[in-house]
Amino acid sequence: MLTEQYNAYSFLLERTARRIKQYAQYQFNCGDFGITVDQWSILKSLRQHADLSQKELAEYCGKDQPTLTRIVDLLVGKNLVERRANPTDRRSFVVHLTPEGERKIDTLTVNINEIRMHAWQNLDEADFEHLKRILNTIYDNLDIGGKS
Amino acid sequence: MLTEQYNAYSFLLERTARRIKQYAQYQFNCGDFGITVDQWSILKSLRQHADLSQKELAEYCGKDQPTLTRIVDLLVGKNLVERRANPTDRRSFVVHLTPEGERKIDTLTVNINEIRMHAWQNLDEADFEHLKRILNTIYDNLDIGGKS
DNA sequence: CCCATATATTTGTCACACTAATTATTATTA
DNA sequence: TAATAATAATTAGTGTGACAAATATATGGG
Numbered sequence: 001m002l003t004e005q006y007n008a009y010s011f012l013l014e015r016t017a018r019r020i021k022q023y024a025q026y027q028f029n030c031g032d033f034g035i036t037v038d039q040w041s042i043l044k045s046l047r048q049h050a051d052l053s054q055k056e057l058a059e060y061c062g063k064d065q066p067t068l069t070r071i072v073d074l075l076v077g078k079n080l081v082e083r084r085a086n087p088t089d090r091r092s093f094v095v096h097l098t099p100e101g102e103r104k105i106d107t108l109t110v111n112i113n114e115i116r117m118h119a120w121q122n123l124d125e126a127d128f129e130h131l132k133r134i135l136n137t138i139y140d141n142l143d144i145g146g147k148s
Numbered sequence: 149m150l151t152e153q154y155n156a157y158s159f160l161l162e163r164t165a166r167r168i169k170q171y172a173q174y175q176f177n178c179g180d181f182g183i184t185v186d187q188w189s190i191l192k193s194l195r196q197h198a199d200l201s202q203k204e205l206a207e208y209c210g211k212d213q214p215t216l217t218r219i220v221d222l223l224v225g226k227n228l229v230e231r232r233a234n235p236t237d238r239r240s241f242v243v244h245l246t247p248e249g250e251r252k253i254d255t256l257t258v259n260i261n262e263i264r265m266h267a268w269q270n271l272d273e274a275d276f277e278h279l280k281r282i283l284n285t286i287y288d289n290l291d292i293g294g295k296s
Numbered sequence: 297c298c299c300a301t302a303t304a305t306t307t308g309t310c311a312c313a314c315t316a317a318t319t320a321t322t323a324t325t326a
Numbered sequence: 327t328a329a330t331a332a333t334a335a336t337t338a339g340t341g342t343g344a345c346a347a348a349t350a351t352a353t354g355g356g
Contacts (some may be wrong), residue, residue, distance in 0.1 A: 003261035006268050009276065010168050011189070014281040022344070023290040024259035029345095036311065039272060041159070050280045055334060065285050069310060069336060074311085078220050091321045091334040113151035120154050121289050128157065129280045134271060135164040139169045142171040170314075177315090184341065203304060216344055219305060222341080239304045239351045 013036070020119050027115045032070055033108055034078070038063075040112065043080065047105055052095040053086060081096055175263045181256055182226070186211075188260065190219055191245070191253055199242040201234060216266060225240050228252055 019076065020124040024037045035043075045060050046052065072095055075081045080101035083093040097105075120128075154213075172185045183191075194200065200208065206216040220270050222288055223229045228249035231241040243252075 003265055006261070006264040006277075007192070009279065010172070010264055012154055012209070012265065012280065012283050013161070014166060016164045016204065016287050017162045017347095018343075019287055019290050020161060024158070025344080038312070044155070054336075055236050062159070062166070063312085064314065065335070066314080066337080070312075089322075089334075091319095093335080094185065113154070116154040116158055117151055119286050119289055122285050127278070127285075128153075129173075130275070131157065131282050134275050134279050135160050137270050138267050139164050139167055139273075142167050166313075173314080186342065201304075211342090212344065213305070214307080218342080234304095237304080237352075241305080263336085 002078075023119070024112075024115055031111060034109075035080075035108075036074075039071055039075055039080075040108070041093075042075060043101060043105055046081065046095060046097050046101070052086070053089075053092045053094055053097050055092065057095055074145075075101070116147070159248075159286075171267065172260075174261055176260075179259060182257075183228075183252070183256075187219055187223055190216075190223060190243075192251060194229065194245050194249070195253055196245060199232070199244050201240045201242055203240065205243055223249070239247070 008123075021037055028035065028037060028040075033040075041061055045057060049060065054068055054072060055065060057072075058065050061068070063071070072081065072083070076083065078099055080100055081095050082094050086092045086094050086133065169185055176183065176185060176188075181188075189209055190205065193205060193234055197204075197208065199254045202216055202220060203213060205220075209216065211219070220229065220231070224231065227246055229243050232244050234240045234242050
């Protein structure tokens with residue numbers, strides 16, 4: 001049965017993704033960063049695009065809205081971001097980095113970049129290009145709703 | 149900042165893995181398979197290696213033991229597997245496919261292989277080889293405990 | 297045999313993903 | 327304008343992942 005191999009590839013991909021996250025989270029914990037890997041990705045997104053609405057933030061980070069709501073809850077609890085009224089739409093908030101959030105980013109950026117780098121040892125530019133193309137191909141193959 | 153790109157690669161990999169699982173689960177739900185993607189991977193493992201202990205099963209599936217315990221609980225609840233006493237070690241069980249579990253596998257295998265295949269359209273053998281090598285390299289780069 | 301240590305499983309807690317349903321608000325259109 | 331549909335955010339429910347602690351059993355050295 002030849003199609004069995006696709007199961008194997010899927011497995012390999014999921015396993016590797018889990019390991020990347022697990023490794024990063026492990027290092028986060030060792031360094032007492034006081035934050036999870038996913039929370040960090042929200043902060044980083046806000047640094048690059050200030051004051052996004054939760055919906056925009058969800059899309060940008062590739063998370064769904066309920067998940068994003070909860071992550072924002074946790075970040076609010078840590079005083080790293082705050083919800084501000086959206087002047088043009090009272091249904092939505094904009095998520096704003098607090099000064100403490102800004103400081104957190106400045107403090108951790110170098111450490112975290114170094115942690116992230118570990119995954120990619122022994123690989124070269126050509127590998128990255130391959131990987132990027134392959135992953136994007138897969139991603140496009142699986143567009144369920146066609147909402148993009 | 150050059151190291152930022154590694155964040156992007158990590159993001160891409162996690163996003164693609166999520167999408168693969170999400171797509172498969174979506175199709176599982178559409179087909180009323182009555183089972184999750186992870187539960188399916190347990191059943192498949194048992195088909196290939198009958199009557200593994202939970203620890204062996206966890207290792208083989210790449211899940212940790214508490215997670216596996218809970219998935220087995222769910223499968224037991226659906227009468228697809230059963231826990232049997234391990235004759236050589238009273239601490240452990242062996243997980244055994246019930247006739248209903250066997251039937252479930254036979255019924256779904258063809259459908260699921262087809263679902264899995266969708267992810268890999270527009271890719272060729274060389275791509276698979278690249279991907280496999282790159283993912284395994286990353287996996288090996290991130291061995292935390294060195295327990296393998 | 298007794299004790300310390302190791303192992304297999306379970307339980308508890310927190311975080312995240314997905315679905316469905318709810319609420320409040322905005323946009324549309326009849 | 328009034329009714330309807332669409333949208334942003336939330337909540338609830340289930341499943342999964344990681345980690346720590348608890349329990350029961352095995353195994354080794356004295």
